[in-house]
Amino acid sequence: MRLTHFVPRRGSLPPAWFWLVMVICVAANRVASYSAAASIAVMSNVSEFAEAVRADGLPYVVPWQLAIYPLVTFSLVLYVWPILRWFDGGCVSPPPPLVRRRTLSSPVVFAAGGFAGWVLSVPYWIGLTVAHFGKWTPELASQHVLSPLVNGYLAATISYFLVDRVFRSAVYPKVFPDGRLAETSGTLTLGMSGRFVALLLALSFIPMFVMLGLVRAAEVRWERGLDARSLLAELGAASEATFALYVLVGAVLALIVTRTITRPLVETAAALRRIQGGDFDARVVVDSADEVGLLEDGVNDMAAALRDRERILATFGRVVEPAVRDVLLGGHMERGGRLRHATILFCDLRGFTSLSERRGAEEAVETLNEFFTVTTGWVRECGGFVDKFIGDALLVVFGLFGSDSGGAGVSAQSAGAAAAVRCASGIVERLEALSRRRVAAGKDPLAVTIAVHSGEVVAGVIGSADRHEYTVVGDTVNVASRLQQIAKDHGGIVISAATFELARTAGAEMAVARMDSVSLRGRSEPVTVHVLCGQAAQSA
16 A cells, blocks of 8 residues: 555544544553552562562563554554545545445454553563563463453453444444444444443453452462551552442443433434324434444334335325325225216316417416316315316216215215215306406406216226226216216206206205206217206306
8 A cells, every 4th residue: 555545635634533532542541551550569469479570570561551552553543544534535425335344343443452452461471571580470360461351351341432432423423424334244343232241341240350359369468477457458448449440430331331222212212203293304313333223224214214105195196186096005906896886077178279279388288287276176175086187177086985874864875976066066166266367367267067977887997917097987987978068058067867866865955057858979868967057157
């Protein structure tokens, strides 16, 4: 690797989190060093050889630290250098895979790097003793082996949890703005069980081991004739120091570990409550790659899925009638139909072809949008649904998805017919209001012809294997369509005798202008129709 790879591109200083991490690691190892020196002083044997070895090694403590600290520090800086360069470059997203892997692995690597210095001290002190005295005895194990390993583990544990806290707060949100930490492979991370084991060892077994060592050292010193009062004083002082150190360290680590679990869970619970209340924009900040991080990702995925579902439903509801949409999403997508009773309403915008020729395509589309906006909204209020738009006309269905009864002893068939008649009159009224606004704006007024007929239809999903449409077909639909053509000659609203009788049964009030018997193409028998009063002017 070229030397230029280790030079910041903009000459800027490393970010604040890096300096904080380095301070944490140095402080953790200094605490462990003081603990090691104190425990060695108390736990070491009182033999002349052990005391001579200890006195001989004291001048070599500082040179060892001056050698190992820069070595470990350089190794750790080299490890996080890709992360520092990415931050130095402005945190341009997305970060390279190497940056993601090393970001997640850094807390463990920093802890392991510090612990490695303590592990290397074991052969250093044993080798130094052999070089100076020509031998090494097991009585030196407490100061050369056990104390470095125990206190090194303490330093590593403190470093890991504190560095992990810093990375969760300052680094993970930058490198993983969208979460998904657990999806990065090839990382060195601890799950929840690993963290609890590390904390348990640091707060339970290590203090117990230290206390056991103090007791064993006191026993040896007692056997070698140390004064009981002096022995108890040293043991008490060492026990108090050990108690104070581990209570302080334990309180800090327990607080950090507890917050790394409770805080995400509290935030996740709050997000779930917001999602339950319909706020699908709720999001949890994912700051770990463990089981809690997977839970946070799961909540975010659920919110995104529900948000997409709502968007799809809203879009689907603009393309397909909401009532039909709900039927289809309810699992009724299989092709085929069912024989149902319904009332069919055809509504046609009169004079639209000539209007298009005079006003042009842009105004024609604008006119259709105005017309359909007024009519479809009213259709839904009346309990029907728009089956389809046919050019400048609508095919509306009533009573198809109704219950078995329209209430107060009224059948669903009668209720659907009455709703269709009410809807037809309401469309005319609303078109009159729209026409007044259009005339005031210098546009053409609008008029409609409407035909309503009731009977049996086949309702279901019709189409090819890859393209479906939920619709109604059958003779009732054909009759309604032909009645709509008759309406152009007889008046604005024409309803069949079948619809008239059903609507009257439901209590609908209809003022009939006249009743005619008309012949329809394709039918041998004439059909009786009723033309409602006050609508003839709409045919002009």
